Amino acid sequence: MRYMIVVKATRESEAGVMPTAEMFEIMGKYHEELAQAGVLVDASGLQASAKGWRIDYQGEQRTVVDGPFAETKEIIAGYTIIKVKSEAEAREWTRRFPNPSLNHGWGQIEVRRMFELEDFEPNAEIERFRNIPGNGRPATGN
Numbered sequence: 001m002r003y004m005i006v007v008k009a010t011r012e013s014e015a016g017v018m019p020t021a022e023m024f025e026i027m028g029k030y031h032e033e034l035a036q037a038g039v040l041v042d043a044s045g046l047q048a049s050a051k052g053w054r055i056d057y058q059g060e061q062r063t064v065v066d067g068p069f070a071e072t073k074e075i076i077a078g079y080t081i082i083k084v085k086s087e088a089e090a091r092e093w094t095r096r097f098p099n100p101s102l103n104h105g106w107g108q109i110e111v112r113r114m115f116e117l118e119d120f121e122p123n124a125e126i127e128r129f130r131n132i133p134g135n136g137r138p139a140t141g142n
Contacts, residue, residue, distance in 0.1 A: 002041060002083045002114040003090045005097060009049070009075035012102040014068065016048050019102060026098045034082060039093065045078035073108075081114070 019027070034040035046052075049067035056063040069075055077100065084090045094111050101107030120126050 001086065001090065002081060002116065003094070004112050004114055005080040005082065005094055006076055006110040006112065007045075007078040007080075007100045008108040008110065009072045009077040010101055010105075010107065011072060013077040014048050014050070014072050014075065016050070017102055019045070023102060027100075030096065030098050031080065033096075034080070034093065039082045039084050039089075041081040041083050043078070043080040046076055049075050087113070 031040060031043055034043075049069045052067045054065045054067075054069070056065055080097075082090060082093055084093065090111065090113075094109065097109055099107045100109060117126055117130050
């Protein structure tokens with residue numbers, strides 16, 4: 001089972017305030033523990049929404065909306081993906097996630113289970129996804 005730990009943005013992260021050496025140390029230690037346990041899949045921080053955009057859809061129409069975005073509670077500042085054997089194990093790891101706030105104040109993470117191809121009824125389209133590099137299979141070429 002894969003879970004995504006979504007780190008919610010704060011005013012500081014959206015203002016482009018960079019993490020301190022202390023924050024890198026704390027997060028580094030936690031992520032090293034995940035790696036040593038063999039459950040870390042991927043992790044990264046995201047730059048402020050001012051450097052991003054959204055695509056709004058209305059049917060086939062697409063509109064590009066440049067950041068920044070107003071509601072920090074709806075913005076992602078980073079993520080960690082773990083692969084564990086059970087929800088209980090995921091909960092244990094996420095309880096240990098360090099406070100992501102840059103000033104040791106309010107911070108929030110959200111944890112979501114990711115779909116696996118095995119969660120869907122087998123069919124030709126699922127097999128098509130299974131064969132796309134990056135969907136659990138190594139990329140070839142390049």
